[in-house]
Amino acid sequence: MEIGIITWHYFNNVGSNLQAYAMQKIIKNLGHNPTFINYKYKIYKDPFLKKIIKEFCIIIDKIFPNLINERMKFGAYRFQKEEMQKTEEIYDKKKLEEIALKFDAIVCGSDQIWAPNVFDEVYMLSFVSEKTRKIAYAPSIGLNEIPKNLVEKYEKYIGRLDRVSTREDNGVKLLKEYCGIEAEQVLDPTLLIEKTEWLELVKNENTFKEKYIFIYLLGEKKWVREWIQKFAKNIKMKIILLSSFNDDRKYADVHYKVMGPRKFIKLVSEAQYILTDSFHGTIFSILFQKQFYVFDRFDSKEKLCQNSRIISLLKILELENRRIGSNDEVKLIDKKIEYENINNKLEKEREKSLKFLSESLN
Template identity: 30%
Template sequence: MKNFGSVLQVYALCEAIKRLGYHSEVVWQSGNMSKNQDIRPVKVIRTLLRLCSHPLLLWSTVKAIIEAKSQVIDELKEKKFNDFVDANFVQSFYDPEEITKMAATDKFYKFVCGSDQIWSSTTLYPDPMMYLRFAPKGKRVAYAPSLGRNYIPNYNKKILKKYISDVPCLSVREDEGRRLIKELTGRDALVVADPTLLLSSRDWDSLKIEIETPGNYVLCYFLDTPSDDVKTNICKYASLSGRDIVVLGKLNNLNYPQNKIHFPVAGPGEFLHLISNASMVITDSYHGMLFAINYRKKFWSVERAYSQYDQSSRQLTVLSRLDLKERYLCKISGKDE
C-alpha cells in the first residue's frame, strides 16, 4: 500500500541525517515478490510456522490478507509515489547474506531504523531487518519507531525483548511505546519527535507538486472508514463553513453535493500541496495531523478507533506536548473551528 506518511518520514529522516554532515541512503533486503507489499519468502515461511503454533491468530491474519487484496491500486497514484521515491531517495538492495557482510565493513558508520510502525507488537513476523539484526550491535540506532499497539502479546514478548535489548541507541515516538519497552526490557527509551517534524514547512514546500483544487476546502484524510456519525458531522461542518470537501483515503458515501466533493489522485508531493492549501484538515492519520501542525493549519485529529487496537498514544503524545489536546476528538461535533 502507498502511504504518504511512511514515505515522507523516511525522506525526513534521511534529510535530517544529511544535515548532520553524513551521506544517507535507504537499505533494503532484496527478494520481495510484490511491488506494493512486503512479501519475502522468508517472511511468508516464518509467518506460516508461527500460525501453526498459534492457530487462534489464523482468522485475524486471513482478514488482514483479504483487506489487503481488496485495496484497488490506482496506477497513476502508484506512478506518483514511484516518481517521488526515484527523485528523492538513494536506495540500495542487498540479499540476506550480502547485507550482513556489507554492514560489517566501513561503508556505513551507523544504521538507523524508524519511524513508522516497524516494531508492531502484534505482528506474526517481528522482522529482524527492522531491528537492524544484520548490522553489528554498535552500529544500531532506533529513531522514533512505533510499536503501534498498547500491549505486547505473550507470543512476541521473548523475541521483542531480545531484539529491542540489542539496540544500544534507543528512542520511540510515543509515550505508550516507552511504557511497553520499560516493562519489557527495563530500559528507558527516549521519546523523540517524528522525523517529519525535524523539517520546517518551508523545507517541505520544496517538494510540493501543485494539483488543481477548489479555492476553499476541507481536506479529509482517513486511513480507516469513519463511522456514519463522523461522516455526518464532516458534511455539517463543511456546509456551515461553506467549503468543498477534498478526500484522500477511505471516505465515501457523503451526503453532500457531489460537485463539491473532490477525489484527487495524489502522491507525496501532491499530498503536501493539499495539506498546505487546506482551510481545515480533518484526519485519523498520525502523519496527516503532523503535517497540519507543521503547516499551522486548523485541524481536528479524529480518534482512529475502527480496529481492535488502541492507536491513540502517538497522536496524544504530540498533542499533549504542544498543548493541543483539545484538537483530538472521539467524534466530530460539527461545532465551529
C-alpha cells in the same frame, strides 16, 4: 559517515513516504551520507515487465504530470525514485548482513516498524554486527501492549541497540515495563523539517483555486463521516478528500483514492481547514499552522488500537482539544489554535530530538 536507514520506505502510503524522506534529509543535514537499505518482502518484488512499465510511466509523469491518473500511484513511485538514495533491492535476510558492513551506523525508524502485529526482527537491526553502531530513531510499537510470546524477542533485539527512542510516550513505557529497556521519546522525523523546506519540495505543484476543506481519512468509521458532513454544511467550502473508500466520493467535490506525497503537502499547505484521522495528517496540519481536528480512528478497546501516537503528539503540544471522539459534538473551530505557543513548544522538542540523533550518530 555512511549511514544506513531501514524503515518502510517503498509503500505508496503518504505518511510512510514522508517520514522516510524526512529521516534521510535530517541525517544529510547533520553532515552524513544516508542510504536506505532497500529491504522488501518478496510479495513486493515487481516482475521484469511491470518494472519496465513502471519506469516508463514515471518518466511520462515527470514530463506530463497531469496525464497519468493519480489512482495509478505513480506520484509515490516517482517521489521515491527522485528523492531517495537506496541500495539494491534485498529480499534475502542473509544478504542484509553483507550490506550492513558498508555502513558506519544504521538507523531503524521511523514508522510503525516495531508493531507486534507485523513483527520482523530485521527492523530491530538483528542483521547488524556488534561492531556497527545501531540506533532506533522514533519507531512506533503502535499498540497498547507487547504480546507475551514476543517479549523475549523485543528484549533480545532492541536490547542490543546503542541508542533507543520511540515516537510516543506509550512506547517508552512499554519498553521499560516489558523489557527493562530505557528509551527516549522523540519527534517524528517529519516534524524536524521546517515548513519552508517542505514548501520548496512542492513549489511546482498546481494550486487549487477555490477555498477548501482538506480531509484525509484512513479509517471507515460511520460517525466520522456524519461529523464531517455536519461540519462542512456549516463551513460551506469545497471538500477535497483523500480516502481509499469509494462511498466517500458522495460528499466530496474532489475525491482521490491515492495521492502522491508532493500533492498531499501542497493541498495541506493551502487548505483553510483540515479534518483527518491520520497521524501524518495531524503532523502536517501543525507544521502548516492549520485549524484542524483529528478523529479517533480506533476504539480504545480495539486489540489493534493505534491511537497512542496521535494522543502523545497532541499532549506534547497541548493540543488535546483538537481530538474528536465518537461522542463529541460537531465543532466549528470557534476557538482557533494560537500557534505562537505551539511553535515554541515544537522548537524545544525539535532541539531535543535533533540532539538525540546527532549524539547517537557521533
